[in-house]
Amino acid sequence: MHWFALTVKPRHEKAVAEGLLARSIESYAPVYRERRRWSDRIQTVELPLFPRYVFCRYTFADRLKVIRVPGVQSVVGFGGEPAPVQDAEIDSVKALVGSGLAVAPWHYLRVGQRVRICAGPLSGLEGILTREKSGYRVVINVELLQRAVAVEVDRNFVGTIDGARQVLASLS
Numbered sequence: 735m736h737w738f739a740l741t742v743k744p745r746h747e748k749a750v751a752e753g754l755l756a757r758s759i760e761s762y763a764p765v766y767r768e769r770r771r772w773s774d775r776i777q778t779v780e781l782p783l784f785p786r787y788v789f790c791r792y793t794f795a796d797r798l799k800v801i802r803v804p805g806v807q808s809v810v811g812f813g814g815e816p817a818p819v820q821d822a823e824i825d826s827v828k829a830l831v832g833s834g835l836a837v838a839p840w841h842y843l844r845v846g847q848r849v850r851i852c853a854g855p856l857s858g859l860e861g862i863l864t865r866e867k868s869g870y871r872v873v874i875n876v877e878l879l880q881r882a883v884a885v886e887v888d889r890n891f892v893g894t895i896d897g898a899r900q901v902l903a904s905l906s
Contacts, residue, residue: 735791736818737762738800739784739810739879746805747782753803760791764827764883766837783831783839784881789824810878819878826859826874830885840873840884852893856885863892 742750747763754761764783769776787810792800797816800806809816830837833855849863851872861872864884870892871884 735793737789737791737821737824738816739819739876740788740790740800741807741810742786742788743805743807744786747785747788750788750803750805753805754788754790754800757796757799757803759796759800762789762824762828764831766831766839768838783827783837783883784876784879785839787879787881789819817878819876823874823876823878826861827876827883829856829859830874830883833885835885835887837883837885840871840882848895849892850895851887851891853891854888856887857891860895 740750751761751763765780766783767778768781770779788806790800797809800809811817835855848860849872851857851859851861856872859872859874861874864871864873869886870889872887872892873882873884875882
């Protein structure tokens with residue numbers, strides 16, 4: 735079985751994930767926390783990490799059960815064929831969300847050096863190193879959706895992969 739990305743109606747991510755689980759189909763709709771300000775208060779809310787997408791793992795025989803879940807619009811694919819999402823990408827997103835660190839959606843990056851996190855709760859994950867203001871972030875891409883997730887990391891926890899040494903030197 736492979737993971738696939740489903741496009742869903744706006745703000746239906748949670749309902750679709752629950753509908754898939756009710757049909758015994760494994761689903762994953764990652765969320766992150768963000769502080770929102772209203773005129774009278776500040777509140778922390780959970781928002782979908784990939785708005786309008788839900789991941790699910792199913793077999794060819796279950797495809798009709800998946801499409802018939804209320805709120806599902808389509809399976810992401812090319813040329814009429816569903817395109818699987820890499821297991822490693824789903825595992826990386828799960829590790830980021832489960833780490834307890836501040837996670838947020840990030841713009842998709844095509845160009846950049848890859849780095850590996852060498853220490854801490856995300857040790858072993860690979861991503862792209864970026865710098866924002868006074869901190870460092872590692873960006874994990876989900877290629878199929880052309881979306882990404884970023885997590886703040888301590889620069890000392892990041893090691894090089896395939897020439898990322900140049901990026902680290904330029905960020906110093």
